[in-house]
Amino acid sequence: MNKRVADSRISGENEKRILQRDANPHLFRSFTMRSVTARNRIMLSPMCQYSGENGMPTDWHFVHLGARAMGGAGIVFTEAVHTEPRGRITNNCLGLWNDEQRDALKRIASFIGENGAVPAIQLGHAGRKASVGRPWEGTGPVSIEDGGWPVIGASTMPYAKGFPIPEELSKSGIEKNIENLVASVIRARDAGFKIIELHAAHGYLIHQFLSPLSNARQDEYGGSFENRSKFLMESIDAVRSEWPSDLPLFVRLSITDWVEGGWDLNDSVKLCKILQKRGEVDLVDCSTGGNDPRQEIPIHPAYQTEFSQTIKRETGISTASVGLINSPDLAEAIIANGWSDLVALGRALMSDPHWPLRAANALKYKSDLWPSQYERSNIF
Numbered sequence: 001m002n003k004r005v006a007d008s009r010i011s012g013e014n015e016k017r018i019l020q021r022d023a024n025p026h027l028f029r030s031f032t033m034r035s036v037t038a039r040n041r042i043m044l045s046p047m048c049q050y051s052g053e054n055g056m057p058t059d060w061h062f063v064h065l066g067a068r069a070m071g072g073a074g075i076v077f078t079e080a081v082h083t084e085p086r087g088r089i090t091n092n093c094l095g096l097w098n099d100e101q102r103d104a105l106k107r108i109a110s111f112i113g114e115n116g117a118v119p120a121i122q123l124g125h126a127g128r129k130a131s132v133g134r135p136w137e138g139t140g141p142v143s144i145e146d147g148g149w150p151v152i153g154a155s156t157m158p159y160a161k162g163f164p165i166p167e168e169l170s171k172s173g174i175e176k177n178i179e180n181l182v183a184s185v186i187r188a189r190d191a192g193f194k195i196i197e198l199h200a201a202h203g204y205l206i207h208q209f210l211s212p213l214s215n216a217r218q219d220e221y222g223g224s225f226e227n228r229s230k231f232l233m234e235s236i237d238a239v240r241s242e243w244p245s246d247l248p249l250f251v252r253l254s255i256t257d258w259v260e261g262g263w264d265l266n267d268s269v270k271l272c273k274i275l276q277k278r279g280e281v282d283l284v285d286c287s288t289g290g291n292d293p294r295q296e297i298p299i300h301p302a303y304q305t306e307f308s309q310t311i312k313r314e315t316g317i318s319t320a321s322v323g324l325i326n327s328p329d330l331a332e333a334i335i336a337n338g339w340s341d342l343v344a345l346g347r348a349l350m351s352d353p354h355w356p357l358r359a360a361n362a363l364k365y366k367s368d369l370w371p372s373q374y375e376r377s378n379i380f
């Protein structure tokens with residue numbers, strides 16, 4: 001065989017291999033958890049819109065979340081939805097403590113599902129970080145005179161100077177908190193959501209129990225690692241008591257507090273080994289920080305992916321990676337290398353609802369991801 005023919009054969013094979021690879025980028029492979037299959041690995045990270053009224057979602061949420069489903073995300077998460085009024089971060093955050101809120105969320109969940117994405121809801125309680133202003137009105141604490149409310153926490157340490165002193169949750173308060181969570185889980189199920197994520201990160205109530213920086217309790221919910229994890233474990237059991245066994249449950253953790261003496265990667269590995277063994281949680285969404293203003297976070301593209309990678313490798317549990325995953329190539333590399341099973345995009349998807357459609361084009365993925373109504377715009 002002459003050299004030119006041989007070369008063309010090689011390049012022909014290479015081309016075929018490249019085309020095959022391009023035909024199915026890892027980012028656009030489906031992902032199945034229990035009975036739920038996401039069409040790709042891209043999830044809209046939970047992001048408060050501070051646009052609710054009395055805990056109810058508004059048209060803003062319908063359009064905002066609906067657009068991300070139309071834009072091709074595999075999983076569309078609501079922002080943190082709170083289990084009681086005093087658990088809201090701001091007066092304009094969402095809640096699921098009544099049926100009216102459930103019905104308004106149901107419309108949104110249906111639309112997300114009809115447009116090919118998995119509707120998912122994050123449930124949480126802000127604890128000592130509740131009762132603050134919206135970002136565009138100043139994020140500081142809002143006093144009771146100005147429409148704020150008394151806050152609760154794992155202990156009586158405030159989040160930072162100038163923040164209110166929380167009331168330490170009593171044992172009956174913990175029980176009530178878990179009852180509220182279960183009631184919200186039932187409503188989330190009835191609203192048609194297919195994934196729940198329990199918010200145990202960013203310095204909110206469950207994280208306040210986990211971290212020695214915010215938990216100084218003397219009872220069985222404080223002190224040792226096991227005691228500090230007890231509230232989370234009981235919350236997970238409570239969610240699972242009403243959340244159907246064929247639907248996935250995620251937990252968002254701050255893998256490290258980024259502060260000496262705080263919750264750290266070793267604690268997270270230990271916790272995730274237990275979660276993996278217990279089998280109630282399907283995926284750990286690996287974020288960091290938020291519990292202590294002294295934190296110093298080294299920010300760079302994919303700055304938290306090393307944590308999703310370590311948690312997955314050390315414990316075998318599925319993970320999501322989040323934090324400045326802005327380019328299709330970076331997202332593809334994370335999934336292709338198995339550093340996480342999903343990529344959660346926050347600001348990138350907030351600034352461009354069609355990020356997944358554009359990423360599909362950039363990675364040369366030919367699919368029916370583009371909504372039929374938008375097909376004629378797929379010329380760029």
Ligand SMILES: Cc1cc2nc3c(=O)[nH]c(=O)nc-3n(C[C@H](O)[C@H](O)[C@H](O)COP(=O)(O)O)c2cc1C
Pocket residue numbers: 045046047048049079080122199201202252287322323324325344345346347348
């Ligand atoms: C406006 C805004 C609101 C957010 N609200 C939430 C929230 O409700 N729950 C949560 O777990 N994280 C929240 N986050 C964090 C994001 O989910 C995400 O983890 C973070 O922005 C880093 O990802 P990114 O670099 O892709 O934006 C919020 C972030 C932003 C920018």
